[in-house]
Amino acid sequence: MIVFWILAPIMVAAALGMVFARKAVHAALLLAVVMMSLAVLYAAQDAPFLFVVQIIVYTGAILMLFLFVLMLVGVDSSDSIVETIKGQRLAATGFGILFGVTVAIGVAQTTVGAVVGLDEANADGNVPGIAVLLFSKYIFAFEMTSALLITAALGAMVLAHRERLSPKPTQRDLAERRMRDWADQGKPLGPLPTPGVYARHNAVDTPALLPDGSIAPTSVSRVLQVRGNMRDVSKELTALDEPDKES
């Protein structure tokens, strides 16, 4: 019971944090906290098999899947504050609290008979006990899960598959396109300029300088420029202009 009273506040706090977390990654990590604590509660309630399955399947597989998809979809895709339905947030919270109070009162008012405990059922060990039930009483449901899993795997493959609408460009096509770009738009045929090399910096976020001292825009990846991660080299530039001042 000590385990429960330690873990229950942590779980409730993590679950609440999940609802209020602004970033989806934080919500995923808080969900991991809840799931690990649940696994410990399973272990405390004579369910060692579910303890292991909870950690392997939920925190191991499902949460990793969540995090992968978060990386695909974009980590900083935070919620919009705008309400599509007016007052929906408030109403949802109100009904949620009402529902919680109702269920809590319902649970508190029911009397559960004497706790039998799993010592007898787990006499041969928890895993053999579950296996005996799974392969006798629940054999049909167990076989149906295999169909479900295959269907889910196929469905995920069909949904995530992207049909190629145009043929893949070959090396010849790429070379011809490069030549055409050079002829029509004057794009350089060779590779783009490398990042700048300074006494202190030579990373990819450092812009190179053109002969007239201005920054070569193609020397830094466009992604870094859009993100605003390009290094500010104005200090180096002024030092270049006035070499006496530095020494």
Place this chain on the structure above:
Amino acid sequence: MDPTPFLTLSALLFTIGAVGVLVRRNAIVVFMCVELMLNATNLAFVTFSRVHGNLDGQIAAFFVMVVAAAEVVVGLAIIVAIFRTRRSASVDDASLLKY
């Protein structure tokens, strides 16, 4: 061990998950809240399994986990497919069926 605290915790987690589903707009977070609700019911299953002294409740929790795994795979695939076409993971944006 008295089962009532476990059941109350389960109800509380389920409520928080349900409120999260209603309040949040990001499809992935909504999905996580659904997972939280499934986990809360699993806790109730395991508790009742101990109260009744047989393993049927643990089997039920096991099946819930299997179905949750399948559901997550398909659901996340749908979210990725929608994100690819609409560049958004918000549940409010996928509302074309309304019109």
